[in-house]
Amino acid sequence: MGRITNCFDRLKTEGRKALVPYVTAGDPEPAITVPLMHAMVEAGADIVELGVPFSDPMADGPVIQRAAERALEHGTSLRDVLAMVAEFRRQDADTPVVLMGYLNPVEVMGYETFAKTAAEAGVDGVINVDLPPEEAHELSTALRDQGIDPIFLLAPTSDDRRIEKICAAASGYVYYVALKGVTGASSLDVQSVTDKLAQIGRHTGLPVAVGFGIKDAASAAAVANVADAVVVGSVLVKKVEQNVAQSDRITREITDVIARMRAAMDV
């Protein structure tokens, strides 16, 4: 049983929902990432989503685009990100780490090499934003062979036919993108999320994480009422951007947001 499944099982028995913060690895500089991951766990994160910077982040809004640009200025590569996960694992054997990024860096590394290196580093799940299940068979097989969950996105536009196909291809959890748009866009509508999650629930027993459009503790709590996990990204990355000049404040500001969300979700 993998860390992701263990995590959701434990939360279920505790009657709690998973809080899943996203930060871009290497933003604003590589040295901050591993300590930040530990601090986020300390503040109440259950799973850490680590963004792999890519030069052409087509599905991301300006906040995460700029995060990728900052990380790439320091040359943060997929290999560097895997090394960060390995370093994180030296002190944290339990918290699941999920990589989120785009396919091309993985293509260049090679599926087998990537899956093997990621497993050795202690990666638990991989989300490639631009890899729908139709094109994912080969990579998913390589990941599963190494005990890593391929995690797929669902969208408001996904109909029953697609939900069925995506849930069949996924393991660990599925990630419902609650907005038609890019990361960091407008706020989500909890009622429509509730309806969509009911539709998704008819196709899968996998936990469902919800992300895109969660701005604050109130929206995190509202989503936690209906989803298994709450993913928060742009709000945190914005804290990085606002404090690029004083990086000692980044960790504190991010953990403050996480702690407030945690408290609101656990009420």
Added chain:
Amino acid sequence: MTVQIKQAEGALPDDNGHFGPYGGRFVAETLMVPLRELQEAYDKYLCDDDFLNELDEDLRQFVGRPSPLYFAERWSAQLGGAQIYLKREDLNHTGAHKVNNTVGQALLAKRMGKTRIIAETGAGQHGVATATVAARLGLKCVVYMGAVDIARQAINVYRMKLLGAEVVSVESGSKTLKDALNEAMRDWVTHIDGTFYIIGTVAGPHPYPAMVRDFQAIIGREARAQILAQAGRLPDALVACVGGGSNAIGLFYPFLDDKDVAIYGVEAAGHGLETGRHAAPLCVGRPGVLHGNRTYLMEDDNGQIIETHSISAGLDYPGVGPEHAWLKDEGRAQYVAISDDEALAAFHNLTRVEGIMPALESSHALAYATKLAPTMDRDQIIVVNLSGRGDKDIHTVAALEGIKV
């Protein structure tokens, strides 16, 4: 020349949009259902006589097709080898081949009930061609253009604005065509319901590479019939410039089964392939995934897309249509590269010898023809796609020569 789009059984791409290992549909989930709807609409209308008749009428009356196949007699004599014919896509309304595709996609948008059109543009030719059809059909139009390209293609920016389009300056990444495409994709994913994204080249997720090719293939169908009528035989070689590759595939596609016709796609060597400052993914890149499809890319060892350089904004793109990647691997087409300086020389040469001012993009194809023709016999024939006219480039050319216009 009647439009005929329906493909033969077994033709590529396959049902999932693959040309061998290339192509496909690599996009965020939100776009998968809209792409399926586009595919279904396209499959339906390419068999619909009303649609095809309207497209045919628009291509004749609005675009001005068929475009001539001009025998460049004086230029051929100077080069001293093969006889060169120019497919005059520069004479189309809006001055380039791009309009063949925008007319087709806009008609499709109208049939699908979409009211808002978006597009990306590099040189501005596709943006102008999109703004033009949007104006004619009364559709709202937003064009994404890299800030660097806006600076070097000011005339086309103004043309788009005159046509009523909103031109959005893209400030992210390298601020060129690839970033404009990223931004247009972000717009599309945010405004799925009423928006139709007119991609200007044979790249992007399936069905775009096939659809844009099918709309551009009128170039090759006309050229094939024209050369048979004018010269009494098929050409020995085809030459076209390749950025994303739409004018090239448009010329090449109807000749793919004519195995004796050699096919040359000409990429931008920029300052030279050895300098790294170029835009020649087929010549020196390697396969990867960008903008919804698998194809040859300009990328570093970590899979990051690297900045390209070409004197011509329309070739300044780190990827290439997946069908070209396939044709390269299959050996059916050869891909070569021409430097900025060579393209510029061809620009001047054709202008002075034939009285035709070519676009800097097309000048790459012409420059390769000047190398190829002398190696061939006088009774052999080359068809070059003169994909656009050079008026838009006169400021670039003048600036390079220290002349203020």
